[in-house]
Amino acid sequence: MKITKSLLQTGALVLSLLATGVMAAVSADEATKLGTTLTPLGAEKAGNADGSIPEWTGGLPQNADAVDSKGFLADPFASEKPLFTITAKNVEQYKDKLTPGQLALFKRYPDSYKMPVYPTHRTATVPADVIAATRANANATKLVESGNGLENFQGAYAFPIPKDGLEVIWNHITRYRGGSVRRLITQVTPQTNGSYSPVSFQDQLTFSANLSDFDPSKSNNVLFYAKQQIVAPSRLAGTVILVHETLNQVKEPRLAWVYNAGQRRVRRAPQIAYDGPGTAADGLRTSDNYDMYNGAPDRYEWKLNGKKEIYIPYNAYKLDSPKLKYDDIIKAGHINQDLARYELHRVWHVTATLKSGQRHIYSKRDFFIDEDTWQAAEIDHYDGRGTLWRVAEAHAQYYYDKQVPWYTLETLYDLVSGRYLALGMKNEEKQSYEFGFKAGSYDYSTSALRQAGVR
Template sequence: MKNTLRAARLSGLAGAVLLALSAQAFAQITADQAARLGQDLTPLGGEMAGNADGSIPAYSGGLAQPPAGWSASQGYLDPFATEKPLFTITAANLAQYKDKITPGMQALLAKYPTFKMPVYPTHRTAMVPASIAAKVKQEAVNVQLNGFGVSNLNGTTTPFPIPKNGLEAIWNHNLRYLGGGLQRTYASFPVRGSGDFYTVRIQENRVFDTNMDKQSENRLLNYSARFISPATLAGTVQLVHEPIDQVKEVRSAWIYNVGQRRVRRAPDLAYDNVNDGTEGLRVTDDFDGYNGAPDRFDWKLVGKQEMYVPYNDYKLGDKAVKYKDILTPNTPNPDLMRYELHRVWVVEGTLRKDAKHVYGKRTLYLDEDSWTVLASDAYDTRGTLWRVGVHPLVQFYDAQVPWYRANIWHDLSNGSYYLAGLANEETQPWSFGSKGRFVDLQPDALRRMGK
């Protein structure tokens, strides 16, 4: 009898586990929920309405067109250049605004006397092409979350516009629309606490599988990065094949070392490994706000909150502003930063007991209108706040792509920071919507790229 009861309990437990796994694998939103997109919700799932006091306006479609007479050689001109700050948050008046400032930015205000947050009027500029928005609505009822991976995307770039958990929100960020392809040359800078820095210039080609001449099963994108400077890295090339469902397939990566003149596999281009040219101030999955397989953390959707975040910071990328004028000690020149009040999804990742990472916890703040990580707080395994990410977003209006004007990671332990993605002094305009050839983004092509 005892054995029979025990078998029944085990059978019931197994059934419950299978039911839970099934629910996780096939949890989608309903047709009625999807119908809200473009109605009371924006096409990507943000709230269409503004906030109660009007400091966050209602969504009106975003910034879809460049200024009259604009050309790419001018860089991205600031459509709000005549605006002045409404107020500026400093350490002295932090208490007045503390409930709308991330713990990381509070730490920066407390640590550095030069750090401040000029707050400007809010503009909800983020938007994507109508065809991309239509695909999001169409496929929202079909996409599945399978463990830590996703399936049944069918071309959508926001798989979970009405997220039920933190992992779904993370996938919205990782898969968000970036124009289908991108070619750019940009500059990055490790800046020591003393203010000393050097320039790392990179030529990047990022092509999503939909823009390749030959598609690959379970492929999200193909990525190559060729170092132009400094001399110690010039000619080094990285290649990444990024899968969609990272349960089925892990990231594949290769590197060409110009000194050795050989191509080798690079399994360390993932998770918490340190990349060349960063001085250890950023780990691999910090890139682009956050990227890669999310399986080393348990992700909790804390909720939505109104916060002052870096937004519409066209001034930071102004062609008239030189790199040396941006790179001040401890923090980029605060007069070139712009913060606005926006609603963000707060997602908290806690390191899994069976996983390893230099971060024990990380909190990401995702823009409700684009699913872009606008700020990040990373804690070490002892629970101490360690790195603070500040990621200004702009609307690249010619391509209808909301993306980063720059990425900044502050290291609170040593007063240094790493600023990536500037193009102020680069001559070649960034190109969105670029196409790719399969043969050009294979390991055999790395030697050609490095020359």
């Protein structure tokens, strides 16, 4: 696989910064690369040598295609056909551009798993104010508390020119998700025969600076506020989770509460972190598997391996179509791969290894993070014996009308049990994501949590 050499020549610099306890931002001269040789978010602007990855030219315009009355986006690439399809029969031909987890899926499901590969389109960008904040972060944001917190951070994308693996992970954690969003999504955990019972969530998320009553003079350690309510099935409906996500979770751990509909009580929920069980996930994901990866990075050592070119799910407009039913998507073993779209993109490869003395069900994780959006595209999870156990794959799309890169669907495949989790489907819902909705600090208070719960 292709490795960017300059990214590997950082060892001495990282060690010197770690010795100080505060990791410095890049120089003003280096920051001038943003918007010139680098995109405004820090990706390589140029394409690759053979042109299979094109130059970034600004992303899709906001009027790239039609938006229906429910907010669903038309597919700007609907007329394209796959360049080729990777199957178990020809996978050896393409293995240098696949992750170990992807190769394992071909081995686990040789008769059904496939990857349709399409032309690459670098579609993503973000609003001008987010670009300005990112540029400011390049000059000012620093890692503190041994890399587990941020100083002088604003907006999104803490380290557009990262120097180590931990800075890359912070970019995923702090990436732009529209400032605020409200969505009704479905999660399923199919049995090995493909049968499933859907669980529906009403989610809302607001970054601190986007609160309607935000007061910069009273800014605190909170990165964003999130609330999630189970709305179906009826046996689970009414349970609500509230999270205040902190920037430094070692100094001030994530604040989480749950309203239990059966008990009609609000209780603190410290288990909603790390490898605590994911909500209504039948044991198939941890709390920090949500959004591919979330939370405090303090339990792992983070190693930057460089950049690679791999095939990742991208521009998943077909998979998000409101014409689809969930039965069209959910199949035995894995989702319907005929609806997937893969493209060749450059990714940052970061390995997380569990620190000595720390506890987590995953002893190692390999992250493959898209250079254009800083979103995790693929994550391989290893168990305590060092065996590949679970493979996470995110089908990303760019919400061009709102200039927000995010996911259509997150999947997490258990190679041992043959089951998987699919999270984020909205094809059968009444509307797509609602970006930019207004919420104040009260909406994320425990009083509001209690009022939101129903039995």
